[in-house]
Amino acid sequence: MTNPTEPTQTQPKLARTLTRDLGQLEGQMVKLQGFVHARRDLGGVQFVVLRDKTGLAQCVGSHLSLPLPESSVEILGTVKAHKKAPGGYEVQVESMKVLSAATQASPLEIPKMEWNVNPETMLDYRYVSLRGLRERAALKVQGEIVYAFHTYLRSQGFTEISTPKIVSAGAEGGANLFKLDYFGEQAYLAQSPQLYKQIMVGVFERVYEVAPVYRAEEHATSRHLNEYLSLDVEMGFIDDEDDVMELETGFLSFAMERLGESCAAEFELLGASIPKVPQRIPRITLMDARALVTEKFGHQVGGKDLDPEAERLLCQHYAETEGSDFVFVTKYPRAARPFYTHADHQEDGSLNPDLTRGFDLLFRGIEITSGGQRIHDHAMLMESIDAYKMNREAMSGYSEVFKYGMPPHGGFAIGAERLTAKLLGIANVRYARAFPRDRNRLTP
Structure with missing residues (x-):
């Protein structure tokens, strides 16, 4: 019988080790917890590749009962150097405990998934495919972009807000x-x-x-979603749209530096490069941009904006001539901008009713931002609402505030998925969102 006056000796609890830390623990006993990423049974020796949130670890043991892939397990073993193992180290297993067994084979063989193979199947079983290293790498990069957005804007004196997602009228009109x-x-x-x-x-x-x-746009393209994450900014007391473009340039520079520090492994895994952001991103007016792609590349631009091929060619031009993956396209015509976009000035200082202070930012061949200076004068706003054939009464909840001294202001919005996709070379924007919604997809 134990003497109640003597302290009971207990074995210290072994803390969980993450796979990324194995290189610091050679020769030591560790406890790994994660998922069975892959497995092999060579008779007397069994191999288990364990996956946790930080990476992969090769675990080797004998007489192990191997569960199905994606089962969650706990492995105790000793860390040994091994050149061919992920990260240069493996774990020699002393015991393996199944924490939660997969009850059936995975519909996808995660270690062999590729985005260009059975793309719809990968989206149908998104709750499984997201466990893949490439899939989660894209989402981690996007998370870091959002983190950088918060961090940079707060450093510039911005306040986070939350606005309604159920509204009585659209911000941009139209049928979408x-x-x-x-x-x-x-x-x-x-x-x-x-x-x-x-x-x-x-x-x-x-x-x-x-x-x-x-x-609510019935697109079926690789660049559109019906629900996406928007990074929105609005700033008051500006001189013009240049102030807004300078703010966005500062954010992008900060974000790319952050990605280099926190996501180098993810970019390497996906074979992608982090772009350098020029101190001043090149700028070109829309009309000059249309003329450039026609004169240099022989591409005739239809419509009132740049078509996808024109965007690609314009970005190609600035990558070749100025080494920039980014270009601002400015001075959009009124017909190509929303009703709240401020008119541009003519040389004599009067307003130009045909041009606006709206801009787009193109990156590696695609638009990732729309922005500009907004109308702040109430009378000008009401004229614009009429010109766009919108209902004044329906817009009154918005327009009334401009009777009370709104400052000159402007802003921009970035589609997080588009930026993520272009950064990482993901051909279809749906793979840059955890659970995408397009015209044909409401599940999972």
Whole structure:
């Protein structure tokens, strides 16, 4: 019988070791917890590749009962150097415990998944495919972009806001709105926080939001989603749209530096490079951009904007001539910008009704940002609402604030998935979102 006056000796609890830390623990006993990424049984010797949130570890033992891939397990063993093992180290297993066994074979063989093979199957079983190293690498990069967005804007005096996602009218008009019944009234899912973030400039002067937006566009392309994560900024007391472009340049420079520090392994895994952001990103007016791609590349641009091929060619030009993966396209015509975009000035100082202070930012061949200076004068705003044939009464919840001294202001919005996809060379933007929503997909 144990003497109650003597302390009981207990074995110290072994803390969990992450796979990334094995190189610091050679010769030591460790406890790994993770998923069975792959397995091989060579008779007297069994190999288990364990996956945790930081990477992979090769584990080798004998007389092990191997569970199905994706089972979660706990392995105790000793760390040994091994040149051919992931990370240069393996774990010689002393015991393996199944924490939760997979009850059936995975519909996808995760170690062999590729984005260009059975893409719809990978999306159908997204709850499994997201466990792949490439898939989660893309989401980690996106998470770091969002982190950088928060961090940089707060350093510049911005306040985070949260705006409604059920609205009575669209921010940009048009028919690309998801309708819903709101207690017997017609309502919509917000296609942008634009109108609310402008209102909030009158409160905090500098505001931002990270939130999903919804576009009821029947696209079936590799560059569109019907729900995506929008990184929105609005800032007051600006001189013109140049102030907004300078802010975005500062953010991008900060974000790319952050990605280099936190996601080098993910970029290496995906064979991607982190771009350098020029101190001043090249700028070209829309009309000059259209002329350039026609004269240099022989591409005739249709419509009132740049088509996808023109965007690609323009980016190719600036990559070749200035070494920049980014280019701002400025001075969009009124017909190609939303109603709230401020008109540009003519040389004599008067307003030019045909041109605006709106801009797009192109990156590696695709638009990732729309932005510009907004109308802050109430009379000018009402004229614009009329010109766009919008209902004044329906817009009154937004337009009324401009009777009360709104400052000159502007902003931009970045689609997080598009930026992520272009950074990493992902051909289809759907793989840059955990659970994408497109015209054909509501699950999982």
